[in-house]
Amino acid sequence: MCLAIPGKIVSIVEDGHLGLRRGRVDFSGIRKDVCLDYTPEARVGDYVLVHVGFALAVVDEAEAYRVFEALRELDQLDELKESVTQ
Amino acid sequence: MKFLDEYRDFSAVQKMAQAIRRITTRHWTLMEVCGGQTHTIVKTGLQELLPETVTLVHGPGCPVCVTPLVTIDRAVAIALRPEVILCSFGDMLRVPGSTLSLFDAKALGADVRIVYSPLDALNLARANPNREVVFLAVGFETTAPANAMAVWEANRQKVFNFSMLVSHVLVPPAMETILSSPDCRVQAFLAAGHVCMVMGFEEYLPISQKYRVPVVVTGFEPLDLLEGIQMAIAQLESGRAEVENQYVRAVRRPGNRAAQERVSDVFEVTRRSWRGIGEIPASGLRLREAYSRFDAELRFPGRLLQEAEESRECIAGLVLQGIRKPYECPAFGTRCTPDIPLGAPMVSSEGACAAYFHFGRRENNGNPIVSIAGARN
Numbered sequence: 001m002c003l004a005i006p007g008k009i010v011s012i013v014e015d016g017h018l019g020l021r022r023g024r025v026d027f028s029g030i031r032k033d034v035c036l037d038y039t040p041e042a043r044v045g046d047y048v049l050v051h052v053g054f055a056l057a058v059v060d061e062a063e064a065y066r067v068f069e070a071l072r073e074l075d076q077l078d079e080l081k082e083s084v085t086q
Numbered sequence: 087m088k089f090l091d092e093y094r095d096f097s098a099v100q101k102m103a104q105a106i107r108r109i110t111t112r113h114w115t116l117m118e119v120c121g122g123q124t125h126t127i128v129k130t131g132l133q134e135l136l137p138e139t140v141t142l143v144h145g146p147g148c149p150v151c152v153t154p155l156v157t158i159d160r161a162v163a164i165a166l167r168p169e170v171i172l173c174s175f176g177d178m179l180r181v182p183g184s185t186l187s188l189f190d191a192k193a194l195g196a197d198v199r200i201v202y203s204p205l206d207a208l209n210l211a212r213a214n215p216n217r218e219v220v221f222l223a224v225g226f227e228t229t230a231p232a233n234a235m236a237v238w239e240a241n242r243q244k245v246f247n248f249s250m251l252v253s254h255v256l257v258p259p260a261m262e263t264i265l266s267s268p269d270c271r272v273q274a275f276l277a278a279g280h281v282c283m284v285m286g287f288e289e290y291l292p293i294s295q296k297y298r299v300p301v302v303v304t305g306f307e308p309l310d311l312l313e314g315i316q317m318a319i320a321q322l323e324s325g326r327a328e329v330e331n332q333y334v335r336a337v338r339r340p341g342n343r344a345a346q347e348r349v350s351d352v353f354e355v356t357r358r359s360w361r362g363i364g365e366i367p368a369s370g371l372r373l374r375e376a377y378s379r380f381d382a383e384l385r386f387p388g389r390l391l392q393e394a395e396e397s398r399e400c401i402a403g404l405v406l407q408g409i410r411k412p413y414e415c416p417a418f419g420t421r422c423t424p425d426i427p428l429g430a431p432m433v434s435s436e437g438a439c440a441a442y443f444h445f446g447r448r449e450n451n452g453n454p455i456v457s458i459a460g461a462r463n
Contacts, residue, residue: 003122003306004228004280004336035205038231038345049283049336052175053203054232056342057283063335070307074126078176080202 003076004049004056006064012036012044025050028068030080095309102312103135106319113139114322115271116315117264117408119257120278121148121436122306128441130308140319143271143408144441146260147278149224150177150434151406152360155396157253158183161222164251164386165196171214173207174222176200177434182427188222204236204250211240211248220382223252227281230254230371231345234352237373237380249382252372255358257281258289259369265297269409274318276304276311279333286341290329298327305333352377361430362396362403402429405438412439412446419443 007025014021025034025048032053036042039055047064048055059067071077118124124144127133133142146152162183165172172188179188179198192198197217201207204221211219223233233250240248257278264272277290282303290301300321304314314332321328331337349371358370373381396402399417404410412418412431422428424440431437435444 004283032202035232035235037235038342038348040344049280051228051280052232053205054235054345056228056231056280056345057336059336067307074129076122076125 003071004051005071005077005080006047006049006059006067007032007034008064009034009036009042009044009046009048009055012042023048023055025055027077027080032080098309099135099312102309102316106135106140106312106316107137109316109323110137110139110319111323113141114273114319115141115143115408116274116276116318117143117145117272118276118278118304118311119145119147119261120276120281120306121151121434122280123147123276123278123304123311124438125436125441126306126308126311128438129445131445132308132311135312136315140315141271142315143411144405144438145264145272145275145408146360146363146406147226147257148431148434148436148438149226149229149255150175150181151402151430151437152255152260152362153178153181153224153253153430154359154361155184156359157222157251158187159185160383160388161220161251162186162188162191162196163388164220164382165191165198166194167218167386169216169218170386171197171199171210171217171219172222173199173201173210173219174224177436178222178224180427181430181433204233205239208236208240208245208248211245212243215247217247218385219248220386221248221250223250223254226255226257226278227285227349228278228283230349230353231284231342234349237352237377238348240380241377246379249380249385250373251382252353253358254353254371255360256355256369256371258293259366260360260363261290261293262297263363263366263369264407265293265299267407267409269407272299272408274300274302274322276314276318277301277329279303279305279310279337282331282333282337282341284342284345286339287329287331287337288339294327294329300327301329303329303331303333303337305336360406362406364403397428400429402431402439405431412442415439 007027009023011024021036207221353371356372431439
């Protein structure tokens with residue numbers, strides 16, 4: 001559960017109600033809101049490594065692709081499917 | 087991917103394995119302290135590519151596995167209160183407490199929910215102002231920045247029906263405990279790449295020097311792990327004990343400063359009990375005084391729960407310290423399975439026992455079997 005999953009920032013909302021800076025991040029088709037406060041340098045189009053809704057590092061596209069494929073091959077993408085159960 | 091030969095970089099994997107065989111002249115035992123790395127190693131059968139003289143043992147790298155029984159019992163007690171919505175990450179809900187898991191509590195009518203992020207729990211608190219929303223916060227340094235931000239935001243937005251039951255743990259003190267044990271077999275560590283992405287790796291320098299042990303910051307892919315193993319063995323063979331970084335693609339020496347600052351704004355270091363290992367000084371995080379109004383332990387002060395007794399048969403503590411392998415437990419795969427776990431390492435997919443149950447390959451009367459689970463099918 002300490003893995004971070006790479007995704008691409010498709011939009012950024014400054015001063016959102018949760019966190020000062022939030023991004024919509026695309027994980028190969030699944031989109032989630034992600035807090036960008038720990039990666040102030042991240043811009044739209046950048047790839048970030050995301051852990052439980054927080055971007056922790058900016059990586060290049062090749063690394064993002066490589067990590068995502070590895071996680072898919074290792075069946076380690078389940079946390080993306082988890083959302084609040086009502 | 088079932089086996090390593092399906093891995094897209096299999097030729098690079100074979101070359102790295104050859105390099106390891108070339109430099110290895112003695113017996114060496116290496117430990118990783120990351121559930122994701124354990125999962126990769128066992129699932130892909132990585133050990134089989136290594137020389138027989140190299141042994142990989144799996145440390146306490148799964149936060150779900152080391153969360154003490156008494157914390158789960160307390161979470162269950164809080165969850166059973168009618169005003170409470172208790173949230174946590176999915177794996178946490180299945181871990182057996184001394185009598186109930188959180189899933190059992192849910193079946194009894196408790197409002198227990200799985201969340202992807204601690205901010206989802208904070209959102210639930212905002213949406214349900216008449217309920218108490220409690221987040222069971224477990225994890226290593228990778229998860230601490232997220233949980234710290236949830237508390238910081240709750241305070242900033244004055245969401246006072248939100249609280250956190252904190253059972254955070256830190257990797258370096260656990261490494262020191264393992265190295266200090268008279269039974270210690272570990273001669274080198276692979277440090278967890280994503281923990282170091284947050285924390286950097288300077289805190290491993292004194293451990294490496296004091297215990298004369300190589301520490302290699304390593305990613306979680308098969309090729310990363312083999313390269314980390316190669317770097318650690320190269321150090322061991324040449325008598326060096328240094329901190330090196332295999333995972334340069336994501337880890338910088340100082341780590342993520344913004345994340346570290348928010349963690350130390352909200353949390354402070356404290357002693358912490360680790361399930362199966364016992365209390366380790368300065369090995370956990372708790373909320374600072376300034377954030378104590380968000381501390382679920384203070385908000386729901388149940389009677390002090392006794393440290394409940396673990397199953398007598400379960401050897402999880404020895405497994406977590408790398409002293410025994412999961413299949414050396416008499417209950418492994420028979421009286422203890424992921425459906426009816428005796429100990430926490432059989433619960434989470436990152437726990438060593440569950441990984442061996444699902445994917446471990448070993449000889450059985452001369453016949454190789456894919457896994458305990460596979461052999462049953």
